[in-house]
Amino acid sequence: MxxxxxxxxxxxxxxxxxxxxxxxxxxxxxxxxxxxxxxxxxxxxxxxxxxxxxxxxxxxxxxxxxxxxxxxxxxxxxxxxxxxxxxxxxxxxxxxxxxxxxxxxxxxxxxxxxxxxxxxxxxxxxxxxxxxxxxxxxxxxxxxxxxxxxxxxxxxxxxxxxxxxxxxxxxxxxxxxxxxxxxxxxxxxxxxxxxxxxSCETAEVIKYAANAFLATKISFINEMADLCEKVGADVQDVAKGIGLDKRIGDKFLHPGPGYGGSCFPKDTLALLRTAEEAGVPLRLVSATVEVNTTRKQNMARRIIEACGGSVAGKTIAVLGLTFKPNTDDMRDSPALDIVPALQKAGAFIRAYDPVGMEHAAPLLPEIQFAEDPYSAMKDASAVVIITEWNEFRALDLTHVRRQLKEPVFVDLRNIYRSADMAAAGFRYVSIGRPQLPPVEVEAERTPASVHPLKSAAAE
Structure with a gap:
């Protein structure tokens, strides 16, 4: 055809x-x-x-x-x-x-x-x-x-x-x-x-309803993550426990800094406007949008608290800028809320993203881009994972500690185990999980003349 x-x-x-x-x-x-x-x-x-x-x-x-x-x-x-x-x-x-x-x-x-x-x-x-x-x-x-x-x-x-x-x-x-x-x-x-x-009308509603429902699941599990932090529960186990129920399913139950991208933000807003014109209040969708907006704004405060209550004059290493991995799309990425808020609080941002830095550059001025994850961390007071690219899942933690000025690791995607990070000596902050005290580890700083990736390859 x-x-x-x-x-x-x-x-x-x-x-x-x-x-x-x-x-x-x-x-x-x-x-x-x-x-x-x-x-x-x-x-x-x-x-x-x-x-x-x-x-x-x-x-x-x-x-x-x-x-x-x-x-x-x-x-x-x-x-x-x-x-x-x-x-x-x-x-x-x-x-x-x-x-x-x-x-x-x-x-x-x-x-x-x-x-x-x-x-x-x-x-x-x-x-x-x-x-x-x-x-x-x-x-x-x-x-x-x-x-x-x-x-x-x-x-x-x-x-x-x-x-x-x-x-x-x-x-x-x-x-x-x-x-x-x-x-x-x-x-x-x-x-x-x-x-x-x-009918065409039904097909058009199906598209918006599907995206709104998935966005609602994300906002729901993010609110459960907040509750888990207060009561000492583990949101990942909670997500698994409810996701095994076939009526609920395990998709889109991954806590994080909020949804972004080309679809969910604009489609939930468009659905709300359509419903308003039809005189039908969509209270669940409205709450979903509000929760997500607040969520992204709160992430910067979480990072500042992890850094002792102030990031003024500190370098923060940011890993991942796109709204999700395997895309260069920056539309409504949580990074667009988090990074400016940290800058406003006085932080200097050094960032790395595998494919998104070209698109991020005009959207996030006055940040420095690094050539690899370890270079981003050099003399930083904290490292923050915003996007869960696969290459961030197996970082050499020894080299990470050597690069950092302070062993603060903020994982907004829960890609590491809390016990492992505490054992490695990090003050590890994740989403919806109990925070474990770090084990005292004597960290050897990497000399400035030694490239961290070359060091990793040599060992």
Whole structure:
């Protein structure tokens, strides 16, 4: 099937490449010629594990191409996906549909008769109906169907999520559109992936409801972590204990500094605005947003307390800046709240992130970036893990102590065992777990002329 995808951001690029992998003929459209040039050479413009191989394989097989010319891309396409951004609108939190409506207008002008226009972007309930009216107004002589096909891709594992999804949700009342979407997802149907067909309004609510529910689980376990700290319980055991209940499940029960990223923050706000307009209070979602906002603000205070109540004039080593590992996405990352708060309190920040430092630089001015984790810790009064990249899970603790001016380790992702860190002599602060007193360990400082990674390799 010939498919066009308008928008080569996270959703559009991954979706287009995966549909090409299914065997479809896919053309992705972007207005930026530099992005199109890079993608045409098989160079991803986002960080996503496995995406470079997927692009190069399908470009070489002539199943995937990129262009700035929307008219030519959609002229022969049987299905056209809209995968442009829907950021939160300034001032009121509504999803900004400017790009969606602009894309739909251009598609309607140039699409062939009988084409199906499909929203892949996350849009509020009622958007498909508005698009249907817009398309009819722009191209009254064409029969163009509108459908909704929300995405459920997790950054860092998006290809796996697209190729092996829990389900596919399609919103349409048209039999023609239904058949087109069934053909697009035929490879998944053959693997018995559930494909749910519903109205467009239902599909649009499903997307927002799913993200709001997952965000609620995160805020819930974070509040339980606060309780555990006060009563001497271990939140990780609590999460395991409730997660083994199949009615609850163990996903998204990992305590931390709060959720971020491209979806949860903006989608929960957009859902609240939609519900307000409908006159339906969503008190649970509202509380979820409030808990998460407060959570990120409180993390800086937690770090300051771990440093003895003041970070003025102190260097703090920050490991991980992106909102989650395996992505370079900085959108609504907890680091964007934590780092400025520490700077305001007088701290100097030296940070390291495996792939996110380029995107972090304009967002977090006046911090120093290090070339590796150990360099970030040199003469620091504390090290703080904000993002749980795998390379932070097995740090050489002896070298960490040698690098630090004070043995303070703040782990906002609970990737180390409290007993191990106490035994290694750290004043170890984690989330929702009892704090153990450190064992006295005589630390040998690393000479300034010795690179810590070279020292580690030599031992």
């Amino acid at each position: 010939r498919i066009a995808v308008v928008g080569t951001g996270y959703v559009g690029l991954v979706s287009g490449a995966c549909m090409a992998e299914f065997g479809h003929q896919v053309t992705c459209v972007d207005t930026n010629p530099d992005i199109v040039s890079r993608l045409s050479r098989g160079e991803p413009t986002i960080y996503e594990p496995g995406l470079d191989d997927l692009l190069q394989r399908n470009i070489k097989a002539n199943r995937l191409s990129f262009t700035t010319e929307l008219a030519g891309a959609v002229a022969e396409a049987q299905a056209v996906f809209i995968a442009v951004g829907t950021p939160s609108r300034r001032g009121d939190g509504h999803a900004d549909l400017t790009y969606v409506f602009a894309a739909a207008r251009d598609i309607a002008l140039h699409a062939r008769n009988g084409a199906v226009i499909i929203t892949k972007s996350t849009v509020p309930v009622g958007t498909a109906s508005r698009l249907r009216d817009l398309v009819a107004e722009v191209a009254p002589l064409k029969k163009l169907e509108v459908a909704s096909n929300p995405e459920f891709l997790r950054e860092g594992s998006a290809i796996q999520d697209f190729m092996h999804p829990d389900r596919v949700v399609v919103g349409t009342t048209s039999e023609e559109a239904r058949q087109v979407l069934k053909e697009i997802y035929r490879p998944l149907h053959l693997r018995e992936t559930p494909i749910l067909f519903a």
